[in-house]
Amino acid sequence: MGRVRQTRLVLVVDRPDPSAVRVRTLVPDAAATDDPSGPVGTTHPATHWPDLAGQAGGAPGPAPRWVWDDTNLWYPQALAAGRRVERAHDLRLARAILRRSSLTAATPYAAAPPSGWDELRPVPAAPPPPAGGVEALFDLLPAPRTAPALDPVDEVRAQLAAVAASTDPGRLRLLLAAESAGALVAAELTHAGLPWRADVHDALLAATLGPRPRPGERPARLEELAVRIREILESPALNPDSHPDLLRALQYAGVGARSTRQWELEKLDHRVVAPLLEYKKLSRLLTANGWNWLDQWVTDGRFRPEYVVGGVVTGRWAANGGGALQLPHQVRSAVVADPGWTFVVADAAQLEPRVLAGMAGDLQMAEAGRGGDLYQGIVDAGAVATREQAKLGMLGAMYGGTTGESGRMLPRLARAFPRALELVEQAARAGERGEVVSTRLGRTSPRPGSAWQEAQGEAYGLDAPPDAQDAARAQTRAWGRFTRNFVVQGTAAEWALCWMASLRTRLWALPPATRPGGAPAPFTDRAHLVFFLHDELIVHTPAEHAAEVAVQVREAAAEAGRLLFGDLPVDFPLTVAVVESYDRAK
């Protein structure tokens, strides 16, 4: 880009003592230059930090980048007070990346002994305030817990220096920006919540399980099934929830089950199988997403899980509470847009193999994925005969599968797409040697644990037991499968972060609904993200803006592709659906 960038303020916020919030200014922005040595600017004593966020955010020129120890300690309060932050740098998340990245391995930052910054654990996001009570409630929110000894100005300078001294500052800078943007999105997702119709959910449960039972009792439908199972197995005291109990009863009745797993039971020819599978299915619905779940997780028509950014080793998000990333398709009909609003549900098609094509620079695979269905493209390229074979084969390549149809496809795929297949093979070999691997942007896998190392050493000692070598070999392969998958899953997670970060900015530029809501609405008065699931997201939007949102979602995906892979011609097509409820997508 040829244009001159305007200086973006970097504002470092912390709470050195309980009575004051301190905001210090660093210039220039980390994104504009690698120079971390700007002077420390003014200090603003304050007790009401969202006002500062609001003032700084309203200043002319580019919005500042806020630097803080942990997004969850600062941002939920600002959101509750109606303030939106445009850019951030989360020191805890950035540190976790930089301390382990192979790109910074040669820097003093990576070599330094552990400090208090390494001990920071994710904190739960502050729960959103109940509707109406915002101003009064705000000052009661707990104080941020920054340890006084940990100076965020020192830390951010050290991080910027590490990035500048790394083997690829551009990639790391993008990764840190994306990770922090993800932290903002995660806080906003919790703040906004996923629209959830408790009445629809309750009706669904009642239709499937029977009316809500008294605490401690089984719903009627489930109880009927339990009775039938006991009759068929002639085991009057059987508790079908107890695996050992159930397995014993199955064996005693001569059913021939080796476990109580669904797919094992399905293979058996016995009249207990049908009611038992039905019982397990309904039981799962009841315990995982039944009335208790509804009571605990849905309030004011919103499901507000807590997302844990970087909670998975690969860089994927995890979630706490409510099983947010495991929402069964069975209950998605309860996810209903508000009146006058609608959902735009977008899903990145075959994200992981596309990311692999990009990383490997595999132009043949990129060509196979041009525009449409990558798996069909693999068939059309003549590599395999059917779409299902292409899918199984690619999954096997990325997960390390060796058996069955999946394994049989590997040689053909390797012939057609040598670069892509070679990349995952290399990653697997590195893992088997105990080495680390890295994603496109530089997130690096952990080293195997000490138990792994010891098992490797012991297996080849003089007095090693005969099966120690087998066990060690199995562990070796398992770690290879992990590193093989790490590069793909981790890079896909980076793509998704860039996608969301770009979309977040684009949605903010859209107009508010013509009929705004009542409560403070830093961003929920217009199209906004309400759900994220690895390669899929949901935007809740005023119905009149849905078409524009669909355009922006696609453009954000294209932008994410360019950010990760530059001019390499890898497409990232989306499946986009404009729907009133989540179950109507796909």
Added chain:
DNA sequence: TCCAGGGGCGCG
């Protein structure tokens, strides 16, 4: 009575 771990299953 508490808690770790296994079995199982939901999601990508």
Added chain:
DNA sequence: AAAGCGCGCCCCTGGA
């Protein structure tokens, strides 16, 4: 059809 990767959460069991 599960397998090969990554998760969270449920129930139950068995040991402290």
